[in-house]
Amino acid sequence: xxxxxxxxxxxLAADASTCTRCRLANGRTxxxxxxxxxxxxxxxxxxxxxxxxDKQGEPFVGAAGQLLTKLLGEIGLAREDVYITNCVRCxxxxxxxxxxxxxxxxxxxxxxxxxxxxxxxxxxxxNFATRVILDRQVSITRVRxxxxxxxxxxxxxxxxxAAILHGGGEAGSQMAAIxxxxxxxxxxxxxxxxxxxxxxxxxxxxx
Ligand code: SF4
Numbered sequence: 001x002x003x004x005x006x007x008x009x010x011x012l013a014a015d016a017s018t019c020t021r022c023r024l025a026n027g028r029t030x031x032x033x034x035x036x037x038x039x040x041x042x043x044x045x046x047x048x049x050x051x052x053x054d055k056q057g058e059p060f061v062g063a064a065g066q067l068l069t070k071l072l073g074e075i076g077l078a079r080e081d082v083y084i085t086n087c088v089r090c091x092x093x094x095x096x097x098x099x100x101x102x103x104x105x106x107x108x109x110x111x112x113x114x115x116x117x118x119x120x121x122x123x124x125x126x127n128f129a130t131r132v133i134l135d136r137q138v139s140i141t142r143v144r145x146x147x148x149x150x151x152x153x154x155x156x157x158x159x160x161x162a163a164i165l166h167g168g169g170e171a172g173s174q175m176a177a178i179x180x181x182x183x184x185x186x187x188x189x190x191x192x193x194x195x196x197x198x199x200x201x202x203x204x205x206x207x
Contacts, residue, residue: 022105024090034085126160
């Protein structure tokens with residue numbers, strides 16, 4: 001089954017599991033596709049798998065993952081309620097930043113996952129995921145906490161949990177900011193779905 005015809009996350013993940021579209025295939029233990037609710041309202045996109053993720057095959061299992069789980073818990077969500085993935089699905093060597101051509105090579109897996117999960121809100125964690133989803137060279141410090149719309153879907157950029165840990169965790173200045181961003185995520189997830197358009201309103205639009 002090819003990427004373009006995958007109709008389930010399992011099929012897309014199976015396609016990714018043998019992917020050699022970029023050089024990150026060379027150093028991986030396994031492709032880390034994603035985890036969580038396949039019909040989640042909220043989809044979190046990080047940067048790429050680290051050492052533990054590469055070994056275990058699941059994203060966000062290390063210290064940054066524990067912080068993500070904690071922040072989710074504070075807004076009443078479990079990891080199983082949301083979908084969690086990365087913008088490159090194979091570990092960059094030595095945890096270096098993903099390169100532009102690697103991000104582009106893996107982009108179809110990001111859009112394919114979005115098309116299948118159909119989340120209400122996308123949360124981009126850090127610079128790389130934010131640039132991939134907004135398709136602009138933005139800086140996370142400038143855009144975090146703002147609400148964007150991409151293809152009719154809300155996008156909330158926020159800090160990567162690893163950056164929060166490097167900045168001192170609970171004692172750091174970014175912690176209050178990421179908590180505020182998670183509160184915004186909670187409100188969007190709680191929003192009622194858009195009202196269906198009634199026949200009368202459709203006619204008004206036609207005449
Ligand atoms: S990072 Fe993405 S594009 Fe590159 S080999 Fe892995 S799955 Fe394929």
